[in-house]
Amino acid sequence: MIMTETKNRLIEEIQEWKKKRNAILLAHNYQLPEIQDIADVLGDSLSLARATLDTSADVIVFCGVHFMAETSAMLNPEKTVLLPDLEAGCSLADSITAEQLRAWKAEHPDAVVVAYVNTTAEVKAESDYCCTSSNAVDIVRSIPEDKEILFLPDMFLGSFVKNQTGRENIHIWMGECHVHAGIAPYQVEEVLTKHPEADLLVHPECGCSTSSMYLKSEGVLPQDKTHILSTGNMLTHSKNSSAEEFIVATEVGIIHQMEKQNPTKRFIAANPEAVCPFMKMITLEKVLAALKENKHVITVPKEIAERAKLSIDRMVSIG
Ligand code: 13P
Ligand code: SF4
Secondary structure (H helix, E strand, C coil), X not given: CCCHHHHHHHHHHHHHHHHHHCXXXXXXXXXXXXXXXXXXXXXXXXXXXXXXXXXXXXEEEEECCHHHHHHHHHHCCCCEEECCCCCCCCCCHHXXXXXXXXXXXXXXXXXXXXXXXXXXXXHHHXXXXXXXXXXXXXXXXXXXXXXXEEEECEHHHHHHHHHHHCCCCEEECCEXXXXXXXXXXXXXXXXXXXXXXXXXXXXXXXXXXXXXHHHHHCCCCCHHHEEECCHXXXXXXXXXXXXXXXXXXXXXXXXXXXXXXXXXXXXXXXXXXXXXXXXXXCCHHHHHHXXXXXXXXXXXXXXXXXXXXXXXXXXXXXX
């Protein structure tokens, strides 16, 4: 934890450098509280990607992980996109390579490929559609029903989409995010027993999402209190719901924002250890260094960006 004085000085310097460079600071909902508090735009993967299209800034400082900055760089080739720490990766994006995807496509030559945004630019270049947790269902619904689909790389999000759309012709890659997969059904049940009146908010990447969906459909979990949502939609729900308590089944960083927006409500983590080490790599010191030293500039080879662009454009325009 940094001292308040040091923190305030860092924030002041960041604001000065932002002005100097005509920069905007985007932050994902899982970022450290002090990063969330200075963000110009805070949001889920889809809203952040869309925000990069609406800004007149020359420099985008992406406080998130590598694939997010890479996606912004492909959407905005004329802007400078900075990721304050190059090590901020994603275990889910690492669960499939372009080579593995090419081999999978060769087994299903007529299939349409839907890739979650948590993938590398090379994987996106091999895909037809890109999606995020907030529009995955809409994107799959937009694809003609007789078309076979390869959905990758998250198996829990894949099963959620399959269940919501009722499609049988979806093949799902068996990848997972180690943070979300670690939120287990028994943990949710334990917390629910202690807080039976709470709304349950589950991210579709979670290890408990499939069982939550099943238990909801069986009436074991209350239909009107169980919600499978992207991080952005979790924030909207917690604002609009009349519930006093919420069980949060996703990365715990989002609770900072939930508490800030709803000071009288209570938010309980389904698994308090669900912390993404990659998201927490971005600090105030690194944001300042990124602005001062123009690092780390994220670029994507033109040939890959051109091939990935159609799938990314579909992602930002659907849902
Ligand atoms: P969303 O914020 O789009 O729901 O995604 C969650 C996530 O895990 C990002 O890596
Ligand atoms: Fe990747 Fe999981 Fe971290 Fe999101 S929470 S960035 S999916 S490792």
